[in-house]
Amino acid sequence: MTLRAHDTVSVDDRIAASKAEIEALTQETLNLYRQVNLLYRIGESINACLSSAEVCQLVLRESCKILRASAGVIELNDGTRHGAAPESPTSELRVPIENAHGRLGTVTLYDKRIGFFTAADEKLIRAVARQAGIALENNRLILGLLQKNQELAQVNDELTALDRMKSDFVSNVSHELRTPLASIKGFAATILVDEEMPTEVVREFVGIIDEESDKLVVIINDILDLSKMMAGHMKYEMDRAPMEAVLADVIRLLSVLAEKKALTLTFESVHCAWVEMDMNRMAQVFKNLVGNAIKFTDSGSVRVTQWTEGDEVCIAVADTGEGIAASQIPHIFDKFYRVENVVHTREGTGLGLALVRRILERHGGRIDVKSCLGEGSTFTVRLPCMPAPEA
Numbered sequence: 001m002t003l004r005a006h007d008t009v010s011v012d013d014r015i016a017a018s019k020a021e022i023e024a025l026t027q028e029t030l031n032l033y034r035q036v037n038l039l040y041r042i043g044e045s046i047n048a049c050l051s052s053a054e055v056c057q058l059v060l061r062e063s064c065k066i067l068r069a070s071a072g073v074i075e076l077n078d079g080t081r082h083g084a085a086p087e088s089p090t091s092e093l094r095v096p097i098e099n100a101h102g103r104l105g106t107v108t109l110y111d112k113r114i115g116f117f118t119a120a121d122e123k124l125i126r127a128v129a130r131q132a133g134i135a136l137e138n139n140r141l142i143l144g145l146l147q148k149n150q151e152l153a154q155v156n157d158e159l160t161a162l163d164r165m166k167s168d169f170v171s172n173v174s175h176e177l178r179t180p181l182a183s184i185k186g187f188a189a190t191i192l193v194d195e196e197m198p199t200e201v202v203r204e205f206v207g208i209i210d211e212e213s214d215k216l217v218v219i220i221n222d223i224l225d226l227s228k229m230m231a232g233h234m235k236y237e238m239d240r241a242p243m244e245a246v247l248a249d250v251i252r253l254l255s256v257l258a259e260k261k262a263l264t265l266t267f268e269s270v271h272c273a274w275v276e277m278d279m280n281r282m283a284q285v286f287k288n289l290v291g292n293a294i295k296f297t298d299s300g301s302v303r304v305t306q307w308t309e310g311d312e313v314c315i316a317v318a319d320t321g322e323g324i325a326a327s328q329i330p331h332i333f334d335k336f337y338r339v340e341n342v343v344h345t346r347e348g349t350g351l352g353l354a355l356v357r358r359i360l361e362r363h364g365g366r367i368d369v370k371s372c373l374g375e376g377s378t379f380t381v382r383l384p385c386m387p388a389p390e391a
């Protein structure tokens, strides 16, 4: 068989065409491989729990590598920007980053070569941007879950602490109720069995029974007050009254306790001040503060001072007692909290300061404390002053 010239050309042409076809196919396969590889690597970020910055860096790094672009930038709607644009780029490919909730930002790739990016590149980067949108959304949800988790752990810690305080409270209250009850029962029984007891002894015993009953009343009132306050049922009868009247009454009432412990109890009013208040509740506040000052002071003094600062009246209750450790100060206004919960040598239920703070808040006031262990404490109350009523 003889081959003619045009037959030879035609075979060469066909071989060349096949080669070109194979090359194009190889190129296409390579492209596809790169695309799958890129999407796969970006897809990993969805599961990897990456931060938003890490997702953006991964997207930029892998996209630039696969497309051989010289640089890239991701700008997110929250104002963050990742990557850097090169100086005077000639080619630019920008696509939005979106997820089911809308647009999150844009990804832009740059190159210095003119007409560098193809339609296939754009298609690929759009797919990548969609993946990035999902990864960023995942990241937002995971962060939200972590935060919720942290909040729950904190609430759990608080509940555990409250539970512990409640148990301490039950044991404190039982102790506080049992001691005066035992004394009441003992003295009453003694009076009952001894028919010939002299009147003055009977009077002395009845006096003790009366004192012990007062202690019970205080404890029970504190418990009832706190539960009323917690339920928002506490009623306040507000009147405009001079602060020094309330304080002078409290001092008069508690001077007996101070005398028993040989403590100096003084009251000084530097400036007069009128306050809109429920006088009984306000007296309860200072009975508690001055009562505590006497209770936690074994020698020295308890001084109450009143003065005004701007439109506020300040009242300081300062003692020279045992003081409070710095670590305990943040807790003493919590309900049921007592520094001395384990060894019970001082009377108390741990409700007093919790009530004090709530009553003051209800009057638009506040309280703070400065204390030094072994040197004493100063509780300072601040309340809004009112003009004196016209006569």
Ligand code: ADP
Binding pocket: 288, 292, 293, 296, 319, 321, 322, 323, 324, 332, 337, 338, 339, 340, 347, 348, 349, 350, 351, 352, 353, 354, 377
């Ligand atoms: P309590 O019934 O125990 O007195 P409070 O709520 O009034 O309860 O006070 C809480 C705790 O704060 C007290 O148990 C005590 O440890 C501490 N505290 C309060 N006032 C003083 C004070 N003036 N000096 C030292 N410690 C104090």
